[in-house]
Amino acid sequence: MGSRVNPSRNKTPLTSPHSSTSPVDNPILPDLPVGEMRSTLQDWYQQQGRKLPWRNHPHPYPIWVSEIMLQQTQVKTVIPYYYRWLEAFPTVEKLAQADQQQVLKVWEGLGYYARGRNLHKAAQKIMQDFGGQFPDTLAKVLTLPGIGRTTAGGILSAAFNQPVSILDGNVKRVLARLTALSVPPRQAVSQLWQLSDRLLDPEQPRDYNQAIMDLGATICTPKNPACLLCPWQQYCQAYHQGIQTQIPMRETKAPLPHKNIGVAVIRNAEDEILIDRRLDEGLLGGLWEFPGGKIEENETIEDCIKREIQEELGIAIAVEDHLITLDHAYTHFRVTLNVYNCRHLEGKPQAIECQEIRWVSLEEIDQFPFPKANSQIIDALRKAQT
DNA sequence: TACCCGTGGGG
DNA sequence: TCCCCAAGGGT
Numbered sequence: 001m002g003s004r005v006n007p008s009r010n011k012t013p014l015t016s017p018h019s020s021t022s023p024v025d026n027p028i029l030p031d032l033p034v035g036e037m038r039s040t041l042q043d044w045y046q047q048q049g050r051k052l053p054w055r056n057h058p059h060p061y062p063i064w065v066s067e068i069m070l071q072q073t074q075v076k077t078v079i080p081y082y083y084r085w086l087e088a089f090p091t092v093e094k095l096a097q098a099d100q101q102q103v104l105k106v107w108e109g110l111g112y113y114a115r116g117r118n119l120h121k122a123a124q125k126i127m128q129d130f131g132g133q134f135p136d137t138l139a140k141v142l143t144l145p146g147i148g149r150t151t152a153g154g155i156l157s158a159a160f161n162q163p164v165s166i167l168d169g170n171v172k173r174v175l176a177r178l179t180a181l182s183v184p185p186r187q188a189v190s191q192l193w194q195l196s197d198r199l200l201d202p203e204q205p206r207d208y209n210q211a212i213m214d215l216g217a218t219i220c221t222p223k224n225p226a227c228l229l230c231p232w233q234q235y236c237q238a239y240h241q242g243i244q245t246q247i248p249m250r251e252t253k254a255p256l257p258h259k260n261i262g263v264a265v266i267r268n269a270e271d272e273i274l275i276d277r278r279l280d281e282g283l284l285g286g287l288w289e290f291p292g293g294k295i296e297e298n299e300t301i302e303d304c305i306k307r308e309i310q311e312e313l314g315i316a317i318a319v320e321d322h323l324i325t326l327d328h329a330y331t332h333f334r335v336t337l338n339v340y341n342c343r344h345l346e347g348k349p350q351a352i353e354c355q356e357i358r359w360v361s362l363e364e365i366d367q368f369p370f371p372k373a374n375s376q377i378i379d380a381l382r383k384a385q386t
Numbered sequence: 387t388a389c390c391c392g393t394g395g396g397g
Numbered sequence: 398t399c400c401c402c403a404a405g406g407g408t
């Protein structure tokens with residue numbers, strides 16, 4: 001709690017008013033023993049590095065897939081998805097030929113679904129523009145959707161042993177502590193990239209990049225870093241100052257807004273259920289869902305559901321009994337889903353605010369990719385049926 | 387350039 | 398229970 005910081009307070013040094021360069025301007029240490037640091041890190045990596053499925057792979061495709069899955073996602077979460085993905089789409093060509101719904105079904109549950117859609121689009125671009133070969137230059141790799149500077153460096157170093165630096169969450173944290181960075185990393189991105197460039201081992205860039213990420217993931221962890229086991233302990237300013245748990249400094253964050261949502265499970269005379277496919281852009285793009293919307297002030301859940309279904313699908317329904325209420329947290333807000341069983345009364349459903357609409361049975365609903373919160377609704381439907 | 391974009395696990 | 402954060406990129 002003592003590490004929570006108001007960023008504005010850090011823009012001016014509390015100390016000497018005469019100092020012309022604050023740590024923000026120059027967090028780079030003047031005399032880092034770069035060669036020695038590379039050597040100690042590489043030695044540590046040979047002994048303590050993680051064995052991961054995509055390491056030392058001869059082909060860039062599996063490495064690329066792993067890099068995309070690992071964006072903002074922990075290794076443990078990624079591994080089963082990684083294997084399933086390569087089974088479903090063993091080559092760039094197979095991925096390019098798949099349709100988006102297959103792709104999203106395999107990605108289902110992993111989150112940040114634009115990653116899956118971009119992987120798919122990039123595979124098609126590789127087939128069209130690069131003759132089916134994953135590109136091996138930084139400029140070309142950066143033209144692929146879903147690949148930024150860090151992911152490009154990760155792929156080029158791992159697949160081709162090219163000396164391209166990275167600045168992911170692990171590296172940011174390691175370098176912030178190494179320099180006892182006195183501002184949140186976001187305010188020093190340019191300087192951190194310079195430091196990352198400087199430290200990168202030009203002789204063994206593949207192992208160096210993997211090593212510094214392993215260091216961040218297993219030793220220089222966000223909480224309770226294992227400084228006594230760290231190969232860079234002697235170079236670490238945060239450790240020497242005893243402030244390693246306070247760095248990197250955090251941004252102040254506004255509390256998450258909460259939305260109350262009415263959700264309809266609509267059945268027709270054949271006992272089929274109405275689902276809709278969301279637009280490709282934005283939250284949960286391209287996934288299927290049960291229709292519904294935000295409950296306005298002074299509106300009952302029943303009124304909300306009837307109104308939303310009329311607006312979104314152009315049909316009249318009867319709202320019947322309560323199925324389930326569940327809470328879910330997204331990155332920028334929380335929701336409570338109030339789910340009700342409903343009956344279709346009249347009108348043909350139209351895709352007004354979505355891409356597509358289907359009447360489906362509970363048996364065939366598994367074929368469609370749903371976001372996590374909606375999967376819980378499906379579970380509840382199955383339970384209610386038996 | 388801030389803000390948007392999921393989900394699971396740890397403390 | 399709640400907050401934090403994880404191999405970031407797109408706009």
